[in-house]
Amino acid sequence: MLKVERVEVMNLHNAIRGARNPMNSWARSDSGFDENGNFILGENDLALAVKLRKAGSDHRKYLRQVFVTADITAPMYWWKEYDTYKVGTVANSTSTMHKITSAPFSMEQFSCDQMDEETKMQMQNVINYLEKLRLKYLENKNKQIWYDIIQFLPSSYNQMRTCTMNYENLIAMYYSRCHHKLDEWHVFCDEFVAELPYANELIIAKDTCM
Numbered sequence: 001m002l003k004v005e006r007v008e009v010m011n012l013h014n015a016i017r018g019a020r021n022p023m024n025s026w027a028r029s030d031s032g033f034d035e036n037g038n039f040i041l042g043e044n045d046l047a048l049a050v051k052l053r054k055a056g057s058d059h060r061k062y063l064r065q066v067f068v069t070a071d072i073t074a075p076m077y078w079w080k081e082y083d084t085y086k087v088g089t090v091a092n093s094t095s096t097m098h099k100i101t102s103a104p105f106s107m108e109q110f111s112c113d114q115m116d117e118e119t120k121m122q123m124q125n126v127i128n129y130l131e132k133l134r135l136k137y138l139e140n141k142n143k144q145i146w147y148d149i150i151q152f153l154p155s156s157y158n159q160m161r162t163c164t165m166n167y168e169n170l171i172a173m174y175y176s177r178c179h180h181k182l183d184e185w186h187v188f189c190d191e192f193v194a195e196l197p198y199a200n201e202l203i204i205a206k207d208t209c210m
Contacts, residue, residue: 001111001158002078002184004192007070012197013039019052019062041198050201063167063202064088070192071162075111077155078184081177088169093161100149101138105131110156114183126154170196170203
């Protein structure tokens with residue numbers, strides 16, 4: 001399971017203006033904001049943006065200035081792979097260390113969507129035991145019990161992180177993970193990245209080299 005919420009794309013207008021700096025071609029810029037406050041690339045600016053995207057990472061530096069922020073909820077096993085992408089990304093997570101005992105354990109806190117019924121039954125037993133430990137910990141705040149919870153917690157436990165990245169990061173993520181075995185990466189690529197403004201031209205760009 002992977003869920004992306006509260007997505008915002010920022011600074012495209014400044015990034016495209018900066019893309020014109022090398023040739024002092026600001027007079028050719030034809031983009032602007034619509035009545036809803038959305039920045040719309042004009043024909044000239046879009047052509048330049050695509051041209052630089054096709055020219056490779058040395059020429060598409062402007063994409064590092066197009067920022068994306070989103071709240072992503074995903075299981076810990078997915079976050080371990082996401083954490084490969086450290087350069088240019090930032091994430092603030094909900095705290096397992098501080099808040100793991102603050103709410104009852106339930107099946108909804110875990111990614112169980114790919115489990116068969118027998119495995120779900122076993123998972124429910126795990127959750128029941130975690131809840132037993134949680135209640136016991138709340139009684140006496142025994143650190144040993146807290147460690148039992150932390151070390152017994154399955155990697156399917158869902159965590160929410162507020163993530164910030166840029167379009168250049170997303171190019172790397174998309175092409176590295178779009179054919180991955182985990183369904184969570186397909187949701188990330190197809191339902192998040194591919195739906196961002198100008199994603200087809202500036203991020204996916206299947207007719208271009210990386």
